[in-house]
Amino acid sequence: MLDCVIVGGGPAGLNAALVLGRARRKVVLFDNNSPRNAVTNESHGFITRDGIKPSEFRKIAHYDIGKYPSVMIRNEKISDIKKRGMIFDLVTDEGECIQAKKVILATGLKEIHPSVEKLMDYYGKSLFSCPYCDGWELKDRPLIVLSEHPAVFHMVKIVYNWSKNLIVCTNGQKVLTLEQKEVLQRKGIKIFEQKIKTLVGENGLLEAVIFEDDQIEKISGGFVTPEWIQASSFGKSLGCEVNQLGGFITDELGRTNIEGIYAAGDTSVIAPSQVIIAAAQGSRAAIGVNSDLTQEEFN
Incomplete structure (x- = not known):
């Protein structure tokens, strides 16, 4: 049983994995490597990383996360998420079923131009x-x-x-x-x-x-100015509430209205869409996950 599954390997998901790894939580991050910013040559506005290529940012992030043995990154796609009591069943495209106590949705957005x-x-x-x-x-x-x-x-x-x-x-x-x-x-x-x-x-x-x-x-x-829509339907199928812009409504620690489901990055912010904001949202959601797991362990 995993403590948390993170769906999405952009800045939000990567930073969430880093924070949870440092908290010694057993985590798997699923990333099918199809980022919205694939056409972007450089990312800006992130202090110490201004002008970095998205591929280089991802490479450095994977290196940082690799220092924490409780976190695994899998280059696979999640095809379904179901809630069963307080447990989540996640199914990969290969048909493998994985169970987790918490899920962070960091799947990001799609642009309609x-x-x-x-x-x-x-x-x-x-x-x-x-x-x-x-x-x-x-x-x-x-x-x-x-x-x-x-x-x-x-x-x-x-x-x-x-x-x-x-x-x-x-x-x-x-x-x-x-x-x-x-x-x-x-x-x-x-x-x-x-x-x-x-x-x-x-x-x-x-x-x-x-x-x-x-x-x-x-x-x-x-x-x-494109239209923004959720890149996946997981949040909708799980019953997560959205705001007027289509982003998931969360509290200060990334919790959605569905217990055990957290949202981070563009998935919840919608705009402005920046790497540094997405990463901060990932950190916030990871702290929410760790805080809730800790509370449950002491109850």
Whole structure:
């Protein structure tokens, strides 16, 4: 019987494994190695690790965790989780059943991007989702802020900190109010509500956006606001409550409304999505797990 199974090997799951390993808990972390940031060349905003490649971050994390013999990392996928009393039965894709007292869901999110031709050719290279992660590298360039959602107004105001040379594109969606348009126009920010035909550039570097009316605007990078959805259905099937953004509702130690289920990282935070925040959430959930196991041992 395991003390805890961690589902997901991103920063949240890795940091949770580290903390639980140091607490001498018997843990298995399942990671099928399909991270959302696979297209990202560098991760930023994590002190001592600013600019690190995600693959290098993962390698260092595995080395750190490897110092604690009670933790095992398995490169497998969990296909099902069921609660049976106070025990959880987890089934791998290979059909193996594993039992644990606690489960940390750190499966992260999936992104649904606007339907724009060639968008993914540039995503992670010159088109990003988080200005706090990648704004510095794009500072003072002519940029696009692309979004089909009302969140575009907030995003463009944030991006304005890094570049004043901005265009806003809503890809055919009327998501800006008249008042918001007036605010942006006073700042010299152009607004394009027509559909986008395609993005243009070479080797992942954006050069221009072409609209369906054949208007062309030159740019050299930008930001897009995708929709976020849970990467797995485990939380929903277990009955975990979610907030308005779709993230799992947790207390200060990562506990969901389902006893024994904890959530960490993007799974619970949704936004802002940063490595350092996800790692902190993993640490928090691990402390929650250890605290509850300890309490149960003394009851």
